[in-house]
Amino acid sequence: MLFNSLSGATHLLSPEALVVLEQLDAGPLSESTLTMALRDRFEVDDATLSDDVANLLGQLASLDLIEQCPL
Amino acid sequence: MSLVADLGRAELVRRLDGPGLLLRTGPFVSRIQSNISLVADGIGSLYHDYPIEEEGGFADFQVRLRQPTGLRRWWHPQVRFDYDGRQPFAPLPLAQAWPMFEWVMNWCVSNRAHRYLIVHGAVVERNGCAIVLPAPPGSGKSTLCAALVCRGWRLLSDELTLVRRGDGLLVPLARPVSLKNASIDIIRAFAPDAFLGTPVPGTTKGTIAHLKAPPDSVVRFSEPARARHIVFPRYQAGAVTTLTSVSKGQLFMQVADNAFNYFALGQDGFDCLANLVDDCDGHEFIYSQLDEAIALFDRLAGVGP
Numbered sequence A: 001m002l003f004n005s006l007s008g009a010t011h012l013l014s015p016e017a018l019v020v021l022e023q024l025d026a027g028p029l030s031e032s033t034l035t036m037a038l039r040d041r042f043e044v045d046d047a048t049l050s051d052d053v054a055n056l057l058g059q060l061a062s063l064d065l066i067e068q069c070p071l
Numbered sequence B: 001m002s003l004v005a006d007l008g009r010a011e012l013v014r015r016l017d018g019p020g021l022l023l024r025t026g027p028f029v030s031r032i033q034s035n036i037s038l039v040a041d042g043i044g045s046l047y048h049d050y051p052i053e054e055e056g057g058f059a060d061f062q063v064r065l066r067q068p069t070g071l072r073r074w075w076h077p078q079v080r081f082d083y084d085g086r087q088p089f090a091p092l093p094l095a096q097a098w099p100m101f102e103w104v105m106n107w108c109v110s111n112r113a114h115r116y117l118i119v120h121g122a123v124v125e126r127n128g129c130a131i132v133l134p135a136p137p138g139s140g141k142s143t144l145c146a147a148l149v150c151r152g153w154r155l156l157s158d159e160l161t162l163v164r165r166g167d168g169l170l171v172p173l174a175r176p177v178s179l180k181n182a183s184i185d186i187i188r189a190f191a192p193d194a195f196l197g198t199p200v201p202g203t204t205k206g207t208i209a210h211l212k213a214p215p216d217s218v219v220r221f222s223e224p225a226r227a228r229h230i231v232f233p234r235y236q237a238g239a240v241t242t243l244t245s246v247s248k249g250q251l252f253m254q255v256a257d258n259a260f261n262y263f264a265l266g267q268d269g270f271d272c273l274a275n276l277v278d279d280c281d282g283h284e285f286i287y288s289q290l291d292e293a294i295a296l297f298d299r300l301a302g303v304g305p
Helices: A013-025 A031-042 A046-062 B003-019 B036-045 B094-112 B141-149 B182-190 B216-221 B248-257 B261-280 B290-300
Strands: B020-023 B029-034 B061-064 B078-083 B116-126 B129-134 B154-157 B158-163 B177-180 B200-203 B206-211 B226-233 B242-246 B281-285
Touching: A013 A031, A013 A046, A031 A046, A031 B116, B003 B020, B003 B029, B003 B036, B029 B094, B036 B094, B061 B094, B078 B094, B094 B116, B094 B158, B094 B200, B094 B206, B116 B141, B116 B261, B116 B290, B129 B141, B129 B248, B129 B290, B141 B154, B141 B177, B141 B182, B141 B226, B141 B290, B154 B158, B154 B216, B158 B261, B177 B182, B182 B206, B226 B242, B226 B248, B226 B261, B226 B290, B242 B248, B248 B261, B248 B281, B281 B290
Parallel strands: B029 B061, B129 B226, B226 B281
Antiparallel strands: B020 B029, B061 B078, B116 B129, B116 B154, B116 B158, B177 B206, B200 B206, B242 B281
């Protein structure tokens, strides 16, 4: 569970989303770094993972939980 | 401490029609003013063992239910609810004065008592184990709650689960259990000795009758309880009694959906609900037989085989 204190919204996160937010807690990371972190945690193949990560990041951005920034 | 029963009918009517009756229900005191005999009848029967405060004392809620004077007194007589000088609801036919009293007593708590996280759901307790039953209307929640309290469970509330934000304990608000339509005869047959008020037909919810709260539950209004289970009941004719686990995440979201003031409380509401969910196991519960349901609840509370 996640409470967004800026929006007041409550989110029920998937395990994958939780890993992404934990990774980003310390600061911005590239999509490829996040993909590697998810691959290490969930043991999925790279082909499906890249699409899934892009979708996941899009969903998290649409919920205002993350935003894209230049590295 | 004085009780409603100590007043006698004449004094009860005088207070209601004059300075107000200061009725204690759980942690709240309501100043009730009414010139309607149906309201005096209901309080005199369904609340006769409830504590009252002295005239002129402090009240959390100011509740007026009045029958208008003038032509309306004779032509389609009505009951009007007035809260602190405002009228949040349209008037109802006078014959529905008692159900309206119960509804406005719920409304006062769910709209004003934000020092609690308030969940739309019943709470019962046995053997130190409190079980929360959040559910939408029509799920069979009140029927199940009524059956449980007729078989020795303590009633904390039929409608409003009050979660104390400091320590997560459930605060009792034992008031009459609202039974609707077929549930009225089901509980009459299940517990012939239980006291039910007069059924009122034609309300927006159909026919309504209220089951008196057990005296022991009223006396123990200051004893909070720790929730151990959250059960989402669903009555289904002919169904086998079935209890299915709910994950903590789903449990959180479903309870939040049933809370009146979760969003108003912000981070405090989130923390309070997270603690409640941590304390509890969550279950979906389908039932058709009350005796089987009660046996299962007894096992959840560590009572019986």
